[in-house]
Amino acid sequence: MAEAAQADSVDPIHQFAINDIVTFGEIGGVKIAFTNSALFMVIVVALIAAFLLLTTSGRGLVPSRLQSMAEISYEFVANMLRESAGTEGMRFFPFVFSLFMFVLFANLIGMVPYFFTVTSHIIITFAMAMTVFLTVIIYGFWRNGLGFLKLFVPQGVPGVLLPLIVAIEVLSFLSRPISLSVRLFANMLAGHITLKVFAGFVISLSAFGAAGFLGAVIPLALTVALTALEFLVAFLQAYVFAILTCMYLNDAIHPSH
Amino acid sequence: MENDRRADGRVPPAAGSGPKADADLARRLDSLSRSLDAEQREHEAAAAPRRTDTRGFSLGIRLASEFVAAIVVGAAIGWGLDKLAGTTPWGMIGFLLLGFAAGVLNVMRSAEKMATIETKPDTGPDED
Numbered sequence: 001m002a003e004a005a006q007a008d009s010v011d012p013i014h015q016f017a018i019n020d021i022v023t024f025g026e027i028g029g030v031k032i033a034f035t036n037s038a039l040f041m042v043i044v045v046a047l048i049a050a051f052l053l054l055t056t057s058g059r060g061l062v063p064s065r066l067q068s069m070a071e072i073s074y075e076f077v078a079n080m081l082r083e084s085a086g087t088e089g090m091r092f093f094p095f096v097f098s099l100f101m102f103v104l105f106a107n108l109i110g111m112v113p114y115f116f117t118v119t120s121h122i123i124i125t126f127a128m129a130m131t132v133f134l135t136v137i138i139y140g141f142w143r144n145g146l147g148f149l150k151l152f153v154p155q156g157v158p159g160v161l162l163p164l165i166v167a168i169e170v171l172s173f174l175s176r177p178i179s180l181s182v183r184l185f186a187n188m189l190a191g192h193i194t195l196k197v198f199a200g201f202v203i204s205l206s207a208f209g210a211a212g213f214l215g216a217v218i219p220l221a222l223t224v225a226l227t228a229l230e231f232l233v234a235f236l237q238a239y240v241f242a243i244l245t246c247m248y249l250n251d252a253i254h255p256s257h
Numbered sequence: 258m259e260n261d262r263r264a265d266g267r268v269p270p271a272a273g274s275g276p277k278a279d280a281d282l283a284r285r286l287d288s289l290s291r292s293l294d295a296e297q298r299e300h301e302a303a304a305a306p307r308r309t310d311t312r313g314f315s316l317g318i319r320l321a322s323e324f325v326a327a328i329v330v331g332a333a334i335g336w337g338l339d340k341l342a343g344t345t346p347w348g349m350i351g352f353l354l355l356g357f358a359a360g361v362l363n364v365m366r367s368a369e370k371m372a373t374i375e376t377k378p379d380t381g382p383d384e385d
Contacts, residue, residue, distance in 0.1 A: 164355075171331055171352075171359035172366075179326030179363070183318060240319060247370065 012196040016120055016189070037124070040116045044105045073101070080243055085250040092249050095135065099128060100242035107188060107234030111227070119237075120188040122181060129181035132245050140252035151255040180244055187237050191230045198223045316371060323363040331356015 020033040055070040063071055077097045081089045103119060110117025118124055140148035152169040153162070201219035205212040335352030339345040 167355050168358045168362055171334070171355050172327055172362050174334075175323070175327040175330040175356075175359060175363065178330055179322045182326060183322040186322070187318065244319075 012193045012200065015116070015192060015196060018121075036116050037118055037121065040106070040109065040118050041124075044102060044109055044118060047109070048101045048105050073097075077242060080239075081246050081249075084243060084246040085253055088253050089246065089249055092135075096242055096245055096249070099132070099245060100238055103128070103184065103241050104235065104238035107238055108231070110188065110192065111230060111234060117188055117192055119184055120192060122185040125185040126177065126181040128241075129177040132180065132248060133177040136248045136252040139249075140255060143252065144255050148252070148255045151251055155256075176244075176248060180241065184237050184241055187233055191226075191233055195223060195226050195230060198226060320364050320367060323367055324360040327360035327363050328353065328356040331359060 018035045018037050020031075020035055021039060022034040024032045024034070026032065052070055055064075055066040058064055058067055060067055074097070077100050078090070078093060081093055081096055085092070106118040109115055110120065137148075140151070144150075152166050152173065154165060154169070157165050198219045202216045202223065205216040205219065208215075331352040331354075332349065335349035335356075338348035338352070342348065
């Protein structure tokens with residue numbers, strides 16, 4: 001992001017720095033502050049709420065263009081949930097819809113120059129992944145009791161191999177929050193760094209006079225192409241996060257393999 | 258066009274009143290809803306594959322991260338066990354191997370899941 005403005009500092013990591021806006025003092029040695037990350041989370045939530053409230057305020061039977069945008073996002077998530085977790089999964093619709101919209105809006109807001117990308121910090125994606133993970137575990141045990149453990153015991157495995165298979169299944173289950181959070185975080189982080197580095201090339205090259213100016217055309221074109229790719233990635237990662245959440249919730253509802 | 262108009266002109270006097278008109282109306286409503294259903298099904302069939310088709314890019318990233326995550330978790334558990342029980346390096350070796358196996362399992366499973374979603378988009382993996 002921010003192609004032209006970083007002539008003074010072409011530090012590709014600088015955009016991820018967390019700054020305090022308001023500090024509220026300390027609790028147990030941990031500083032409590034309202035940071036730029038928190039500010040952008042508030043902005044994201046406010047934007048989602050405003051988008052959904054304003055676009056659906058007309059309540060037209062025949063939706064206007066804006067209203068149909070809200071309806072499309074509803075149907076997109078609802079279909080995704082029904083396809084991967086069945087109609088029973090629809091009780092998790094508010095959860096999955098909130099996650100999807102939050103990730104999508106956070107990713108897209110991050111594409112605006114100078115804006116902070118909330119999802120480029122692993123602690124935030126990990127917190128969301130752990131929420132999904134714990135929801136699956138708690139709901140799975142609450143609904144199926146110990147039958148939830150069938151998830152780790154595939155049918156038709158000879159008794160000798162069973163301890164090994166169960167260990168592998170448990171490890172595979174434990175790796176879910178890691179892969180879910182790292183995927184989103186790494187995509188956003190790498191994408192924004194790449195953009196910044198290529199945009200930085202434009203500035204460094206143009207310092208070399210006319211030949212540099214001509215050479216700078218290549219990284220500039222790449223920056224434009226990468227920006228388009230990043231918009232695709234922003235949507236795709238929100239989609240992937242949501243659909244994997246649906247699949248994990250499906251395991252909580254139907255724990256047998 | 259002309260045929261339609263002639264048909265329209267002929268229907269009202271015949272179906273103006275009585276149970277005949279109701280039956281005619283019911284028949285026409287029925288055929289309308291049937292054709293609407295058919296159109297909807299056609300529409301869904303056309304829309305569903307496209308939704309999963311464009312995700313090839315995400316597929317690669319997804320499989321790679323599934324694989325790596327399992328190995329990382331295996332290594333972390335092994336390392337932690339070694340720290341606690343002082344069995345260096347056996348816990349780490351064992352759990353790394355288990356993590357590798359779990360990674361392969363993850364990749365196979367998610368590839369299989371994606372394949373089933375792609376081939377039968379309207380049923381979904383309700384029982385697997």
